[in-house]
Amino acid sequence: MIKCSECGYENMDGLDYCDGCGAKLAADASAAAGAAPEAPEPEKPAETAAAEAPPAEAPKASEAPTGEIKPETEKPSEAPPAAPAAAPAAFKAKLKVVRGGRKDHEFPLEEGNNLVGRWDPETGSFPEVDLDADDPEAKISRKHALIRIADGKVTVEDIGSLNGTYVNRGARLQPGNPVELKSGDEIIIGKTFLKLTIDPIS
Secondary structure (H helix, E strand, O other), rough: EEOOOOOEEEEEEOOEOOOOOOOOOOHHHHHHHOOOOOOOOOOOOOHHHHHHOOOOOOOOOOOOOOOOOOOOOOOOOOOOOOOOOOOOEEEEEEEEEOOOOOOEEEOOOEEEEEEEEEOOOOOOOOOEOOOHOOOOOOOOOEEEEEEEEEEOOEEEEEOOOOOOOOOOOOOOOOOOOOEEEOOOOOEEOOEEEEEEEEEEHH
């Protein structure tokens, strides 16, 4: 059927003029049949097509294969464990004057070295066991002896005194040779007698 563009009458195919109004149907027929298909666009050369094609998206850095294997992170070398500090003594020790000075006066002993002697105003030496008030005749040297508490032991050592150091009224101690003491031992320094007392810490 050919529809008239003037009056809208439906005409039989093949007519040149509309049966309704007499208008020419030739142009309308071609319009009704649809415009002729456009000629296909000629193909572009491959080089031109490649130039006009959008560039391929570059792979992201995180996705791009590197082909390299990352070495494992080296672990920092562990420092050798520090040597444990010496445990403090599990006891308290003290010296008591029993003869030749201020009787019953006590000197608490410290962990480590305890210098026995007399205060020296010239050098400022102030011994842990200061017997200056117990030695009016100056029989005790400024630096007379050394009592040391270490490794769970108490020792006494003469350090070059003039009148010597004695333990339990025995032979004179040789300077530089420490002797181990026990609770109740008696130490004679000059004319002063000292008794060692060791009390365990509960």
